[in-house]
Amino acid sequence: xxxxxxxxxERKVALITGASSGIGRAFSEEYARRGIDIxxxxxxxxxxxxxxxxxxxxxxxxVTVLSDDLADPxxxxxxFQALAKQGxxxxxxxxxxxxxxxxxxxxxxxxxxxxxxxxxxxAPVRLCHxxxxxxxxxxxxxxxxxxxxSALLPPHAGxxxxxxxxxxxxxxxxALRAEMRSEGVHVTALCPGFTETNFQNAAGGTVESVAxxxxxxxxxxxxxxxxxHAVEANxxxxxxxxFNRSIATAFKLMPxxxxxxxxxx
Ligand SMILES: NC(=O)c1ccc[n+]([C@@H]2O[C@H](COP(=O)([O-])OP(=O)(O)OC[C@H]3O[C@@H](n4cnc5c(N)ncnc54)[C@H](OP(=O)(O)O)[C@@H]3O)[C@@H](O)[C@H]2O)c1
Numbered sequence: 495x496x497x498x499x500x501x502x503x504e505r506k507v508a509l510i511t512g513a514s515s516g517i518g519r520a521f522s523e524e525y526a527r528r529g530i531d532i533x534x535x536x537x538x539x540x541x542x543x544x545x546x547x548x549x550x551x552x553x554x555x556x557v558t559v560l561s562d563d564l565a566d567p568x569x570x571x572x573x574f575q576a577l578a579k580q581g582x583x584x585x586x587x588x589x590x591x592x593x594x595x596x597x598x599x600x601x602x603x604x605x606x607x608x609x610x611x612x613x614x615x616x617a618p619v620r621l622c623h624x625x626x627x628x629x630x631x632x633x634x635x636x637x638x639x640x641x642x643x644s645a646l647l648p649p650h651a652g653x654x655x656x657x658x659x660x661x662x663x664x665x666x667x668x669a670l671r672a673e674m675r676s677e678g679v680h681v682t683a684l685c686p687g688f689t690e691t692n693f694q695n696a697a698g699g700t701v702e703s704v705a706x707x708x709x710x711x712x713x714x715x716x717x718x719x720x721x722x723h724a725v726e727a728n729x730x731x732x733x734x735x736x737f738n739r740s741i742a743t744a745f746k747l748m749p750x751x752x753x754x755x756x757x758x759x
Contacts, residue, residue, distance in 0.1 A: 505556075509533040509573070509584045509625065511564060511617070512591030514541040516691025517640060520718035521588050522549065522557075531556040533582065535573060536591065537563050558582065564591050565609035570620040584625045585632070589618035589663075590640040594697030599654045607655055614659045615666075622670060626679060633678035636725040639667040643687040643733065646742040648753040664731075671730055682725040686717045687738035710737060 508525040512518035514536035525532050526549040534542050539561040546557035560576055562569045577584065592614045595606060618639055629635025642656075645664035649657040667683035674681050689712045717734045724732035733739045745753050 505583075506530045506585040507533060507577075507582050508586035508588065509535065509577075509621075510588040510590060511535045511621070512640075513545065514538045516693060517686065517689060517714045517717055518588070518590040519545060520714035521590060521638075521721070523715070524718045524722055525586065526553045526555045526557070529553065529555060530586065531558075531582075533558040533560060533573075533577060533584070535560050535562060535564070537561060564613045564617040567612060567616060570617055570624055573621070574624040583628055583632075585629065585634065586636045586638075587621060587625050588638045588640070589621055590638075591617070592640065594693060595656050596652060596697055597654075598652060602655075610655055610659060615662050618663060619666060626670070626674070629679045630674070630677045635679045637667075637670070637674075637679065637681045638684055638721050638725050638732075639663050639670075639681070640684045640686070640721075641667065643685050643738050643742060645683075645685055646733075647745055648750065648757045650754070650757045668730055680725050680728045682721065682729055683731050684717070684721040684724070685731060685733045685738075685742070686712060687733075687735055687741070688712065689714055689717055712738075 508521070508530050510518050510521045510525070510532060513522045513534035518536070522532050522534050522545060532549070532555065534545060534557060536542055539559065542559045542561055546559050549555060550557050558577070558580070560573055562572060564570070593610070595602060595610045599607070622637060626635070626637065641664040642660040644653065644657045645660040647657070664683045664685065667681055671681035688706050688710055691714050712735050720734045721732045733742050
């Protein structure tokens with residue numbers, strides 16, 4: 495981290511949301527491997543406890559388990575207060591929790607849409623709002639917002655909410671980065687493509703994933719590692735995988751009408 499962490503407190507602490515599986519679990523493993531204490535958040539407590547036990551004995555780090563539901567608007571404040579009580583200062587924040595919402599807007603239950611908005615827009619923003627001031631004060635810290643390659647593709651029917659939500663998180667991340675530019679705090683938007691996790695199962699399988707060849711899938715360990723390198727290097731955006739980067743560039747360069755036509759097909 496070099497100069498980024500020069501004013502940092504002695505013990506670094508990474509808070510990772512959605513750590514009970516997939517990319518969040520991989521982030522937790524990678525930070526613990528680097529000797530950084532971690533705070534892991536998700537709804538399911540047993541996988542968090544199992545992860546905590548394993549990482550504490552493997553890496554001699556302190557792991558704090560906070561199982562909570564980020565669809566509840568009060569959760570970010572509850573997490574902040576719990577950590578303040580323990581005197582923990584978050585130096586690395588990973589806003590990773592999320593899930594897919596396949597289906598047309600009117601056919602999906604409103605509570606699912608509302609949870610999607612809460613977990614992937616309001617919660618990450620509030621967590622930044624709560625934890626970034628101390629990072630600013632320390633003139634050091636990192637924030638990774640887990641968006642998606644979807645954020646860089648034209649929206650399409652059937653992903654009516656997920657694509658715009660991930661676009662919001664992507665834009666928010668870039669704006670926050672600009673705000674933090676002179677504050678010593680690094681902010682990166684992570685835009686993974688198809689990654690082998692529980693995501694597809696949790697979403698009930700998506701139309702796109704059925705046709706995606708095996709070689710196109712990334713593994714969550716590589717994604718987390720690449721994202722941490724990117725935020726350390728103060729990169730605005732991290733798109734893991736050459737193919738994913740090529741797709742993003744191609745859609746950026748082509749006229750919007752052609753992009754929408756391709757995605758519709
Ligand atoms: N896998 C992909 O192909 C892919 C591609 C692009 C972007 N992403 C993004 O990557 C992030 C991680 O997803 P993943 O692929 O690792 O999927 P995953 O294996 O299903 O993990 C999702 C994590 O989010 C947590 N979560 C979901 N709803 C939550 C809630 N209401 N409150 C707290 N935690 C909640 C889950 O824990 P609990 O169920 O225990 O709460 C789980 O730990 C997501 O933001 C996703 O949109 C994934």
